[in-house]
Amino acid sequence: MNNIDIETKNRIQQWLGAEYDDDTVAQVQKLVDHKEETELLDAFYKELEFGTGGLRGIMGVGSNRINKYTIGKATQGLSNYLKKQFPDQAIRVAVSYDCRNNSQELGHLVADVFSANGIHVYLFKELRPTPMLSFAVRHFNCQGGVMLTASHNPKEYNGYKAYWNDGGQLVAPHDKNVIQEVNAIQSVTEIKFKRDNNYITLVGEEFDNLYIEANKKLRIHPEAVEAQKDLKIVFSPIHGTGIIVPKMLAAWGFTNVQVVEEQIQSDGNFPTVVYPNPEEEEAMTMAKQKGQAIDADIVMATDPDADRVGLAVKNHKGEMQLLNGNQIGSLLIYYVLSSKKAKGELRDNDFIVKTIVTSNLMTDIGEAFGVKHYETLTGFKFIGEVMTKLEGKENYLVGGEESYGFLVGDLVRDKDAVNACAFIAEMAAYFKTLGKTVFDVLLELYREHGFYQEKLISLTKKGKAGAEEIKQMMAALRADPPQSLGGVKVKEIRDYATGVAHILADEKSTAIDLPKSDVLQFITVDGDVISARPSGTEPKIKFYCSVKEELASSDGYEHVLAKLEDKVKNIMADIVKDS
Numbered sequence: 001m002n003n004i005d006i007e008t009k010n011r012i013q014q015w016l017g018a019e020y021d022d023d024t025v026a027q028v029q030k031l032v033d034h035k036e037e038t039e040l041l042d043a044f045y046k047e048l049e050f051g052t053g054g055l056r057g058i059m060g061v062g063s064n065r066i067n068k069y070t071i072g073k074a075t076q077g078l079s080n081y082l083k084k085q086f087p088d089q090a091i092r093v094a095v096s097y098d099c100r101n102n103s104q105e106l107g108h109l110v111a112d113v114f115s116a117n118g119i120h121v122y123l124f125k126e127l128r129p130t131p132m133l134s135f136a137v138r139h140f141n142c143q144g145g146v147m148l149t150a151s152h153n154p155k156e157y158n159g160y161k162a163y164w165n166d167g168g169q170l171v172a173p174h175d176k177n178v179i180q181e182v183n184a185i186q187s188v189t190e191i192k193f194k195r196d197n198n199y200i201t202l203v204g205e206e207f208d209n210l211y212i213e214a215n216k217k218l219r220i221h222p223e224a225v226e227a228q229k230d231l232k233i234v235f236s237p238i239h240g241t242g243i244i245v246p247k248m249l250a251a252w253g254f255t256n257v258q259v260v261e262e263q264i265q266s267d268g269n270f271p272t273v274v275y276p277n278p279e280e281e282e283a284m285t286m287a288k289q290k291g292q293a294i295d296a297d298i299v300m301a302t303d304p305d306a307d308r309v310g311l312a313v314k315n316h317k318g319e320m321q322l323l324n325g326n327q328i329g330s331l332l333i334y335y336v337l338s339s340k341k342a343k344g345e346l347r348d349n350d351f352i353v354k355t356i357v358t359s360n361l362m363t364d365i366g367e368a369f370g371v372k373h374y375e376t377l378t379g380f381k382f383i384g385e386v387m388t389k390l391e392g393k394e395n396y397l398v399g400g401e402e403s404y405g406f407l408v409g410d411l412v413r414d415k416d417a418v419n420a421c422a423f424i425a426e427m428a429a430y431f432k433t434l435g436k437t438v439f440d441v442l443l444e445l446y447r448e449h450g451f452y453q454e455k456l457i458s459l460t461k462k463g464k465a466g467a468e469e470i471k472q473m474m475a476a477l478r479a480d481p482p483q484s485l486g487g488v489k490v491k492e493i494r495d496y497a498t499g500v501a502h503i504l505a506d507e508k509s510t511a512i513d514l515p516k517s518d519v520l521q522f523i524t525v526d527g528d529v530i531s532a533r534p535s536g537t538e539p540k541i542k543f544y545c546s547v548k549e550e551l552a553s554s555d556g557y558e559h560v561l562a563k564l565e566d567k568v569k570n571i572m573a574d575i576v577k578d579s
Contacts, residue, residue, distance in 0.1 A: 001032070001035065001037055001040065003037050003041070004037060004040060004041055005045075007045075008040070008041060008044045008045045011044040011062075011063050012028065012040060012044050015028045015044070015061065015062065015063070016032075019187060019188050019189050020069065020188065024061050024067070024068075024069070027060075027061045028061050028062075031043075031061075038463065041463065041464055042062075042064065042462070042463040042464060043061065043062025043063070043064055043065050044062045044063050044064060045064060045463075045464045046063065046064050046464075047063050047064065047070075047182075047183065048063070048064055048065075048066070048070050048074075049179060054159060054160055054161035054169060054170070054537075055070070055071075055074055055159055055160035055161075055162070056150050056151075056153065056157060056158075056160070056537045056538070057070075057157065057158075057159070058156050058157055059101070059102060059156060059157065059158050066102075066106075066150075066157070066158040066159065066160070068106070068109055069191075071106050071109060071110060071148075071160055072109060072113055072188070072191045072193060073182055073185050073188065073191055074160055074178075074182055075109075075110050075113040075114060075146065075191075076113055076117070076182075076185055076190065076191045076192065077178055077179075077181035077182030077183075077184070077185060078144065078146070078162055078178050078181070078182075079114060079117040079119055079192075080117075080181045080184075081174070081177060081178050081181045082119065082143055082144055083119075084181075085143070085174075086143050089143070090120065091118075091119045091120065091143050092119070092121075092122065092140055092141065092142040092143060093114055093119055093120070093121055093122070093137075093142050093143065093144045093145050093146065094121075094122040094123075094124075094133055094136035094140060094142050094145040094146075094163075094203075095107055095110050095111050095114070095121055095122070095123045095124065095133075095145065095146050095147075095148075096123075096124040096127070096128045096129075096130075096133040096136070096145075096146075096147050096148070097124070097127055097128075097147070097148035097149065098127050098128075098129070098130070098147075098148065098149040098240060098241050098304045098305040098306075099127050099239060099240045099241060099266040099267065099268050099304050100148075100150060100155070100157075100158050100268040101155065101158070101268035101269070102158055102268075103127065103148045103149065103158060103268070104127065104148075106148045106158065106160075107123070107124075107146075107148045108123070109193070110146050110148065110160075111123045111195070111200055112193055112194070112195040113191060113192055113193060114199070115195055115196040115197070115198075115199035115200050116192035116193060116194050116195065117192055118196075118199065119199060120200075120201065121200045121201070122136060122140050122142065122201050122203050123200055123201070123202055123203065124136075124202075124203045124207075125202050125203060125204050125205075126205075127266060128207075128241055128244070129241040129242065129244060129302075129305055129306030129416075129417070129418055130147045130151075130161065130241075130305040130306065130307040131306065131307055131407075131412045131414055131415070131416035131417070131418055131419065132207070132208075132211055132244075132418075133146075133147040133161075134163060134167040134168070134412035134413055134414045134416075135167065135211050135214070135411060135412050136203065136207070137163050137166075137167040138166070138167040138411075138412070138413075141165075142165060143164075143165045144162065144163055144164060145162070145163035145167070146160060146161065146162055146163065147160075147161040147305065148161075149161060149304065149305035150304075151303060151304065151307065151308070151537070152275065152276060152277035152278070152279065152303040152304065152308060153275075153277075153537075153538065154275055154276075155268060155269055155270050155276075159537070162175075162178065163413075163414075166384070166388040166413050167384070167412055167413040167414070168384030168385060168387070168388060168413030168414060169379075169380075169381035169384065169413075169414060170381070171381055171382065171384075171385045172515065208244060208247065211418075212247065212248050212251045213251075214411050215248065215409075215411065215418075215419055215422060216251060216252060218408060218409040218419075218423075219252065219426065220335075220336065220339045220340070220343075220426065220430075221339060221429070221430045222252075222253065222426075224426065224429045224430035224432075224433045225252055225253040225254065225425075225426055225429050226253055227429070227433050228428075228430075228432050228433060229253050229254055229255045229256075229429075230255055230256045231254060231256060231297050231298070231425065231428060231429050231432065232256055232258075232295065232296040232297045232298075233249065233254060233256060233257045233258065233296065233297065233298055233299075233300070233425055234257075234258050234259075234260065234287055234291040234294065234296045234298075234299040234300070235249070235258070235259050235260070235287070235299075235300050235301065235421070236259065236260035236263045236264075236284075236286065236287040236300075236301040236302075237259075237263060237264065237266075237301070237302055237306070238263050238270065238272075238273060238276045238278065238283060238301055238302065238303065239263055239264075239265060239266055239267040239268075239270050239271070239272070239273075239276060239304065240266065240276065240302060240303060240304030240305065240306060241266070241302075241304065241305055241306045242301075242302030242303075242306035242417060242421075243259075243264065243266070244418055245300070245302060245306070245417070245418055245422075246259055248418050248421065248422050249421065249422060249425055252425070254425055254429075258290065258294065258296075260286050260287050260301075262286060263286060263287075263301075268304075272286060276303055276304050277303055278302060278308055278309060278404060279308070279310065279325065279403065279404050281322060283310070284299070284301055284310050284312060284322055287299050287300070287301045287312070288312050288320050288322065291312060291320045292319070292320045295314075296314075296320070297313070297428055297432065297437075298312070298313055298424065298425065299311070299312040299313075299320055300312075300421050300424060300425075302417040302418075303404075303417070306416075306417045306418055307380075307405060307415045307416060307417050308403065308404040308405050308415065308417055309328070309404060309406070309417035309420045309421055309424070310322065310404060311328050311424060313428070313437060313438040313439050314437055314438075314439060315439045316439060316440075316443075316554065321439065323438075323442070324402070325358075325400070325401065325402040325403055325404040325405070326358060326359035326361065326362075326402050326452065326546070327442060328400070328404065328406065328420075328424070329354070329358065329359070329362055329400030329401070329402070329406055330359060330361045330362050330365060330442075330445060330452075331424075331427065331441065331442060331445070332398055332400060332406055332408060332420070332423060332424070332427065333352055333362050333365050333366065333398050333400065334365050334441070334445060335423070335427040335430070335431075336397055336398045336408060336423075337352075337365065337366070337369040337371055337397070337398075338369070339430070340397070341369055346369065346370075346371065347395055349372075349393070349395050350371050350394070350395045350397050351371065351372040351373065351374060351390070351394050351395065351396060351397065352366045352371055352373050352374075352396075352397055352399055353373065353374045353375070353376060353383045353386050353387070353396070353399035354373065354374075354376075354383075354399060354400060354401065355375065355376050355377065355378045355379070355380075355382070355383070355401045355402070356375050356376070356377060356496075356514070356519065356521070356531070357378050357401075357402055357519075357533070357544045358400065358401050358402040359402065359452050359454055359546055360452070360546065360548075361445065361449055361450075361452045362400065363375075364449040364450070365445065365449065368448070368449070371397070372394070374386050375514070376514070377496070377514055377515060377517045377519070378401070378517075378519070378533060378536070379401075379536060380399075380401055380405045380407075380414055380415040381414070383399045383401070383407070383415075384413035384414055387399075387410055387413055388413060391410075396410045397409075400415075401415070402454065402456070402544070404417075405417075406419075406420040407419060407420070408420065408423045443551070443554045443557060446551045446557075447551050447552070447553070447554070450549065450550060450551070451548065451549050451550070451551040451557075451560050451561070451564065452546060452547070452548050453546070453547050453548075453549075453561065453564035453565065453568060454544070454545065454546045454568075455544075455568045455572060456542060456543070456544050456545075457542070457543045457545075457572055457576055458535070458538075458540045458541070458542050458543075459540060459541050459542075459543075459576070460538075460539055460540050461539055461540065461541065462539045463539070466539050467539065470534045470539075470540075470541045471534075473532075473541055474518060474520065474532065474534065474541070477520055477532055478495065478497075478520065481493050481522070482522060482575065483504075484524075484574075485522060485524060485530055485570075485571045485574045485575055486524075486528075486567055486568075486570035486571035486573075486574055487570060488524040488525060488526050488528060488571070489524060489525045490504060490522045490523070490524055490525075491503065491504055491505060491523055491524060491525045492504065492521075492522070492523040493520070493521070493522055493523075494512060494519075494520070494521040494522075495519075495520055496512060496514060496516065496517040496518070496519040496520070496521070497516055497517065497518050497519070497520075498516070499511055499512045499514070499516055500512065518533060518534055519531060519532070519533040520532045520533070522575075526547070526548075527548055528546065528547045528548070528567075528571065529544075529546045530543070530544065530545050530546075530571060530575055531543070531544040531545075532544075532575065543572065543575055543576055545571050545572055545575075547564050547567050547568055547571070548564075549563060549564055
């Protein structure tokens, strides 16, 4: 093991100790005996860390893997922190899990550790969506919660989303403080694994109705649903927890929901898709084909833990066209704001939220209705943080991020695809009562605010070497930032790691009023926004591009789209050329 550093070797040796179970030791020993240096290095070179989506990694043995010990250690650390933060209180947490391989077992293991620490656990009997976990934290007045999921990642992954007492994922200072508590655990013998059933309450199917009824109270146009109750809807849970979506749609009054039968069964191997991610066109293929076959009005699909939703609608040619997360979010914001304005329900303290890598079309729509908007760092947990900070002072209406995560109303503090599916369906029904399709309204938004076109490129860089490569790529962009992209001059560079925005023409700098984060943004003289950021939950570096052009009439859609796509291609070729 000549290529493995001493710190990693020490971790490997520790995992060969007597405190680990025989099966774990045997798996580690096998890797050592076969001199699997690459695998050993990736599995042990660091401890798993909380990112924008919590703890996430490949399942297997090792300190950088998802397994009973890393999950147990995280839970023990969280238990210790909760006890320090809420002394002399009866602490309660909610625990749920999705369809992934080992999620149920890990969910019960988390409940075991919490209960062994004298913390009362509301444990879901069966798999349930992430947003329902957030709802449960708030409903049961918990101080925290845990969701076992790797969201939309490939089948080899699993993860651990930790929640605070507001129902939102851990943010500063709690995220870093919990990590300190986890890192303070020197031996797995400090982890209390022995379950105490006196501290566990099982949550059954009856909880679904509480969640559904609470969401129904948020409806804006129930009369439109009644008028269009036979709206043709195709839905797929992509083998995950989104199977509750048809139940929600039925409760709202929709009677013509057809589920993609091949993808209805919960299965952590996701046998019908390459990646269980509705952001990917491939993952939407079966649902889209079914929608085309029955001439559906809308086609929706959710990821394994049902916090992201993909959408396809009939375009001007009558074909099912996939919309991206920026388009879906913009439509939802427009629907909510325009409907509330028509009803006279907009208030001075209303607000919407988006992330810094999400389309400025959302901002434009908010400004057109005179509604305040906020921007956050990437990750819906930061949107939830804004909601909590402003609770009781301002009124959250709707928020979204380009990665297909949305939330209407403030029942939870995380993105909610179940909630979003219901509102997308209601939106489609309402537009249909006006004689319009969802796509018609999207073109109207483009005519009014400009035609926005976005693209995301993700480069996967696995293991320790990949992590170093991503750091070097960001360092190179900072050391020698592009002066032009796609032939368009860059006018502003925003470095969220330093918290400074540089205006190039007059050499001025201004402060960025957001927490520090490893993100670079380049703003061109045309108003194009190009962002670079390492993913907080995957071994990837992501490049985002958003460009804009006037759209004089719907007839010019194809021409302007081709022009924008060409511009995006040229910009991305420049920003990713050395990657």
